[in-house]
Amino acid sequence: ELKVEQNPLFLSMQEGKNYTIYCNYSTTSDRLYWYRQDPGKSLESLFVLLSNGAVKQEGRLMASLDTKARLSTLHITAAVHDLSATYFCAVDIDGEYGNKLVFGAGTILRVKS
Amino acid sequence: GAGVSQSPRYKVAKRGQDVALRCDPISGHVSLFWYQQALGQGPEFLTYFQNEAQLDKSGLPSDRFFAERPEGSVSTLKIQRTQQEDSAVYLCASSLGLIKNIQYFGAGTRLSVL
Numbered sequence: 320e321l322k323v324e325q326n327p328l329f330l331s332m333q334e335g336k337n338y339t340i341y342c343n344y345s346t347t348s349d350r351l352y353w354y355r356q357d358p359g360k361s362l363e364s365l366f367v368l369l370s371n372g373a374v375k376q377e378g379r380l381m382a383s384l385d386t387k388a389r390l391s392t393l394h395i396t397a398a399v400h401d402l403s404a405t406y407f408c409a410v411d412i413d414g415e416y417g418n419k420l421v422f423g424a425g426t427i428l429r430v431k432s
Numbered sequence: 433g434a435g436v437s438q439s440p441r442y443k444v445a446k447r448g449q450d451v452a453l454r455c456d457p458i459s460g461h462v463s464l465f466w467y468q469q470a471l472g473q474g475p476e477f478l479t480y481f482q483n484e485a486q487l488d489k490s491g492l493p494s495d496r497f498f499a500e501r502p503e504g505s506v507s508t509l510k511i512q513r514t515q516q517e518d519s520a521v522y523l524c525a526s527s528l529g530l531i532k533n534i535q536y537f538g539a540g541t542r543l544s545v546l
């Protein structure tokens with residue numbers, strides 16, 4: 320059974336600081352997604368990582384994928400309050416009839432002013 | 433519409449009551465997914481449609497859960513004889529249907545079973 324583990328599950332950080340969220344998964348996949356979820360809102364797609372060594376950056380967030388280590392990271396640079404949200408990684412699994420996502424438990428990020 | 437739309441946003445049901453949750457996917461999206469998100473957890477896969485065909489229902493937790501998409505567009509997730517453990521947010525997502533396409537999520541329906 321595929322397991323997707325995020326670390327840490329809760330992160331409180333000061334504005335301006337840097338930090339990394341880790342996502343480990345237990346089976347072979349070369350497709351990984353990062354989503355953001357604000358309270359009461361839908362999941363917003365942040366990054367799609369489709370190959371080993373993929374790196375994507377958007378503003379203060381940068382995501383990378385190492386398929387050999389089965390590890391993805393989401394790096395936060397110079398955090399600002401607006402980044403406070405829950406972040407999920409999700410691994411795309413090929414089923415017999417189509418693909419489905421297996422999510423981590425999520426990382427709750429709180430950026431303090 | 434511009435995004436995936438779900439209704440109702442909130443549903444309170446008495447234990448034993450049947451409920452129906454609706455999902456309107458993005459126009460033209462072939463694939464539709466249902467996920468269940470328990471409090472403080474990540475979403476968990478329930479079922480998947482390609483057009484009107486339900487190709488994977490391996491995540492449905494019991495035979496009380498039933499999903500349909502009769503015309504390949506709107507989908508309904510039905511839960512019969514609701515139990516307290518069914519309380520969760522039910523998320524719908526749609527994608528263009530090709531492998532590797534991004535899934536776009538609705539805001540979800542929060543179901544509370546009393």
